[in-house]
Amino acid sequence: MSTVTASKGAASRGTAPQGAAPKLKTSAMIASFADPGQKTSSAPFGHALVKAAEADPRIVGLTADLGKYTDMHIFAKAFPERFFQMGMAEQLLFGAAAGLAETGLVPFASTYSVFAARRAYDFLCLDIAEPNLNVNIVGGLPGLTTGYGPSHQATEDMAIFRGMPNLTIVDPCDSVDIEQAVPQLAASDGPTYLRLLRGNVPTVLDEYDYTFELGKAKVLRGGNDVVFVSSGLMTMRALQAAEALAAHKVDVAVVHAPTIKPFDAATVLAELNTDRLAVTLENHSVVGGLFETVASAVVSAGLGKRVVPVALPDEFLDAGALPTLHERYGLSMQRIVAKVLAELG
Amino acid sequence: MVVVQDQFTAGRVGETVKDRIERVAAAANRIRHHALNMGEVQGQGYVGQALGAADMLAAVYADQLRYRANDPEWEGRDRFLLSTGHYAIGHYAALAEAGIIPVEELESYGSDDSRLPMSGMSTYTPGMEISGGSLGHGLSIAVGIALGLRHRAQSGEGSSARVYNFLSDGELDEGSTWEAAMGAHHHQLGNLTALVDINALQADGKTDTVLRTEPATEKWEAFGWYTQRVDGNDVGALLAAFDNAAARATAVGRPSVILCDTKVGRGVPLLEEREKAHFMRIEEHEWQLCRKQLTAGSTGKAGR
Numbered sequence: 001m002s003t004v005t006a007s008k009g010a011a012s013r014g015t016a017p018q019g020a021a022p023k024l025k026t027s028a029m030i031a032s033f034a035d036p037g038q039k040t041s042s043a044p045f046g047h048a049l050v051k052a053a054e055a056d057p058r059i060v061g062l063t064a065d066l067g068k069y070t071d072m073h074i075f076a077k078a079f080p081e082r083f084f085q086m087g088m089a090e091q092l093l094f095g096a097a098a099g100l101a102e103t104g105l106v107p108f109a110s111t112y113s114v115f116a117a118r119r120a121y122d123f124l125c126l127d128i129a130e131p132n133l134n135v136n137i138v139g140g141l142p143g144l145t146t147g148y149g150p151s152h153q154a155t156e157d158m159a160i161f162r163g164m165p166n167l168t169i170v171d172p173c174d175s176v177d178i179e180q181a182v183p184q185l186a187a188s189d190g191p192t193y194l195r196l197l198r199g200n201v202p203t204v205l206d207e208y209d210y211t212f213e214l215g216k217a218k219v220l221r222g223g224n225d226v227v228f229v230s231s232g233l234m235t236m237r238a239l240q241a242a243e244a245l246a247a248h249k250v251d252v253a254v255v256h257a258p259t260i261k262p263f264d265a266a267t268v269l270a271e272l273n274t275d276r277l278a279v280t281l282e283n284h285s286v287v288g289g290l291f292e293t294v295a296s297a298v299v300s301a302g303l304g305k306r307v308v309p310v311a312l313p314d315e316f317l318d319a320g321a322l323p324t325l326h327e328r329y330g331l332s333m334q335r336i337v338a339k340v341l342a343e344l345g
Numbered sequence: 346m347v348v349v350q351d352q353f354t355a356g357r358v359g360e361t362v363k364d365r366i367e368r369v370a371a372a373a374n375r376i377r378h379h380a381l382n383m384g385e386v387q388g389q390g391y392v393g394q395a396l397g398a399a400d401m402l403a404a405v406y407a408d409q410l411r412y413r414a415n416d417p418e419w420e421g422r423d424r425f426l427l428s429t430g431h432y433a434i435g436h437y438a439a440l441a442e443a444g445i446i447p448v449e450e451l452e453s454y455g456s457d458d459s460r461l462p463m464s465g466m467s468t469y470t471p472g473m474e475i476s477g478g479s480l481g482h483g484l485s486i487a488v489g490i491a492l493g494l495r496h497r498a499q500s501g502e503g504s505s506a507r508v509y510n511f512l513s514d515g516e517l518d519e520g521s522t523w524e525a526a527m528g529a530h531h532h533q534l535g536n537l538t539a540l541v542d543i544n545a546l547q548a549d550g551k552t553d554t555v556l557r558t559e560p561a562t563e564k565w566e567a568f569g570w571y572t573q574r575v576d577g578n579d580v581g582a583l584l585a586a587f588d589n590a591a592a593r594a595t596a597v598g599r600p601s602v603i604l605c606d607t608k609v610g611r612g613v614p615l616l617e618e619r620e621k622a623h624f625m626r627i628e629e630h631e632w633q634l635c636r637k638q639l640t641a642g643s644t645g646k647a648g649r
Binding site for chain 2: 087099101102104107122126130
């Protein structure tokens, strides 16, 4: 890191003086958020798509020059005649996906979330969502899963997409969620958006009595003092934080809500309608994501319940190494524990 | 019940070239009359575009397109995509001419609860393949449809149907049009034909003052397309171009484009000579005059 960048960072964020600790490297674009030694599964989306395609000949795959980086290459290798490379042209990617669906096929179209949400929105909205076509949008690098900065960090993708009628939004936690979600996305009518986790993806939910059901939230563990409502990779952090809080004699329930839209308000509100501290946890901006989804459900039901968000701030995030950034922006397990303890006083 | 009523390419059995041109020109004339009648209901609108594109639409629906009027979703049909949603007035007229929607329904154009909204949408109208209107979308969707039809044909399910995308020279402003142009060539979608209505007019004025799209021919050629440029109001020239495109149409091959220079308001001198406007206002007393001029111009030439 250059001196200029470091001093700018130190000045604007008040971090420790240079040289206090070794600086982590941004490293690869696709930095893994798996913990050292954690059980992982390789390219769960790609393998799940191959399996689904073996059962359903309507499934085709396409990408915009990001097959290797969205695990679509697994599908391309297994079914070269059912894979279409559309080049670095996201408007064409999603317009063509609509056309493929018009002929009765079931496309899975992958790119990074930023390009799907920001660059190709008009094509997703009018060509896919308005005619309610079964096109499955697969977005890599959701939220803060890359240290490349705002060009690649889709911190507001759910905020952008939640306003789109007909679109189902899925924010999976781990490889179990992804493996089970893919065939359900293919089978469901209408368009879906999957916040893809790719590469070596943590395997977490196999240790719980859990199955992914499209449109459903699930209680992963009960607890008397605090209720976590989480989605995406933050469910993994929520479970870790719940374990850590047990050492502080704080009993935490965790509700995993991987389908953001349509939202399973019934399950979530039943858990929130208690005296426990309510916390939402998401790998997304505090604007327009899980927190606001839960908040609107709470207000609509007249619960009058305070909800504490753990979410990314409403700002363009720094570049850097993921562990550094997750700590900086409050997504790390330690920051969650500290926030809950502070809330409980 | 499926009634077989296909229209096939390149004229009818036993038809002379002259007969064919007259038949298509007569269809264009009826499309223009329909468009004037629809325009009068609204008092204004995209009549100029409909009149300008009527010959292109007639060549498609009266001569080229394979379809079944009473089964618009027939799997084996050729696809005609209207990317320019605001040309719906002309497209509805062509759909009526083709027998896909009743002529009487045209008077509901742009009215509440009509199946014929001002901007064409697939969810409203039989025979309307896509929802256009956000310009620069049609060709991308056409790429996907052509890919999908070819893919399904390989597995014995689909057809060798052709895909036509109607777009305007204004849509050449949109980057997505060129993404799709590259994609169609890359994937060698030889059953895809783009029809570009070059009326040299956009919402804010003449195309060459808004954003220069010329030289259009060289651009399409450079993108690898089989490119023809014709007078889009010359039915004979249009049919010859369509025949050339049809002769080259193949599952794997170069996509083709027919660039059609047209005149806004064509067939009605009053409107041809008026200051050109994207959204044309026509006074109440002028509609009958427009119809008279249209009839006078076509009598003895293309009437029947």
